[in-house]
Amino acid sequence: MTQTREATAVRTVTSTPLADGCAVLGRHLQRIKAAPGVLILTQTMPITMLLFFGYVFGSALAMPGQEYRAFLVPGLLAATAANGIMTGMFQSAQDCHRGVMDRFRTLPMSRTAVPLGQTAADLLTTAIGMVPLILVGLAVGWRIEGGPSAALGGFGLLLLFRFATSWLGCWLGLLIRNEEAAGQLGSATFILPLLSSAYIPTDNLPGLLRTVAEWNPISAMAAATRDLFGNAAPSADAAWPTAHPVAGTLAWSAALLMVFVPLAVRRHARGGE
Known part of the structure; x- marks a missing residue:
C-alpha cells in the first residue's frame, strides 16, 4: 500500500517530460523529508573526512597542515560531486527492488520524467548539502582567493x-535493480576519489598510477575547483583533462550526459527486460 501511494502521488494530468519530472521531483523531496538519514550521512561524511584528513594527516604530508x-x-x-x-x-535500485518503478511505468507519464525527477532532486539536495562543508572549510582556514565570477x-x-x-x-541502479547489491557497489565507489587528485597531489605518484589518476574525471573536477577558487594553478605537465581542468570537466560532464541520459531513459522504459 505504501508503494502504491508513493507512486500514485505523482500527478499525471500532463504528459510533458518537464511537468512530469517536476512531479517526480516533489515525490523525491517528500521521500527525503520522511527519511532524512541517508541524506544526513552522505552530507556529513565529507565534513568528517575534512576534519580527519586535515588534522590527522595534514601535518604528515609534504604540505603544512x-x-x-x-x-x-x-x-x-x-x-x-562525484x-x-x-x-x-x-x-x-531501491525503487526497482520495491516495485515503485513498475508502478510508474503503468502511469500515463513521460518515460524521461522518473530519472529526470530523481536526478533533479539529487542536484537540489546537493546544492543545499554543500553549504555545511563550505562553512566548515572556511572555519579551518580555506579561503576563496579568486573573484566572485x-x-x-x-x-x-x-x-x-x-x-x-x-x-x-541512475542507469546503474536501473541495471542492478537490487537494493542490497546497489548499496554494496555504492560503497565500492569510495575508491574513485582515492585514485584522483582530490586528496593528494598526483605529481609524485608512480607512472601508471599517476596516469590513471590524472585521467580520472574527479581529478579534472578537483583541479578546476582549485583553479576557479584561486587555491592552486593546474599542473602544466599533467594529462590534458587535468592540465586544462575547466575544459576537461565540461568535456567529461558532456560525455557522461550524452551517454547515460538516453541509456537511463531507455532502461527505465524497458523495465526488467
Whole structure:
C-alpha cells in the first residue's frame, strides 16, 4: 500500500517530460523529508573526512597542515560531486527492488520524467548539502582567493558534474535493480576519489598510477575547483583533462550526459527486460 501511494502521488494530468519530472521531483523531496538519514550521512561524511584528513594527516604530508586543508576542501567538494554515482544508483535500485518503478511505468507519464525527477532532486539536495562543508572549510582556514565570477563558475561546475554523475548512477541502479547489491557497489565507489587528485597531489605518484589518476574525471573536477577558487594553478605537465581542468570537466560532464541520459531513459522504459 505504501508503494502504491508513493507512486500514485505523482500527478499525471500532463504528459510533458518537464511537468512530469517536476512531479517526480516533489515525490523525491517528500521521500527525503520522511527519511532524512541517508541524506544526513552522505552530507556529513565529507565534513568528517575534512576534519580527519586535515588534522590527522595534514601535518604528515609534504604540505603544512594549514595549506593542506586549503588544498583538501576543493578536493572534497569534487568528491561530493562525484558521489552522485552512489546516491543515484542506490535510489534507482531501491525503487526497482520495491516495485515503485513498475508502478510508474503503468502511469500515463513521460518515460524521461522518473530519472529526470530523481536526478533533479539529487542536484537540489546537493546544492543545499554543500553549504555545511563550505562553512566548515572556511572555519579551518580555506579561503576563496579568486573573484566572485570565478567562484560562481566553480560552484556551477560542481553542480553540473554532480548532475552528470547522478545520471550514471541512475542507469546503474536501473541495471542492478537490487537494493542490497546497489548499496554494496555504492560503497565500492569510495575508491574513485582515492585514485584522483582530490586528496593528494598526483605529481609524485608512480607512472601508471599517476596516469590513471590524472585521467580520472574527479581529478579534472578537483583541479578546476582549485583553479576557479584561486587555491592552486593546474599542473602544466599533467594529462590534458587535468592540465586544462575547466575544459576537461565540461568535456567529461558532456560525455557522461550524452551517454547515460538516453541509456537511463531507455532502461527505465524497458523495465526488467
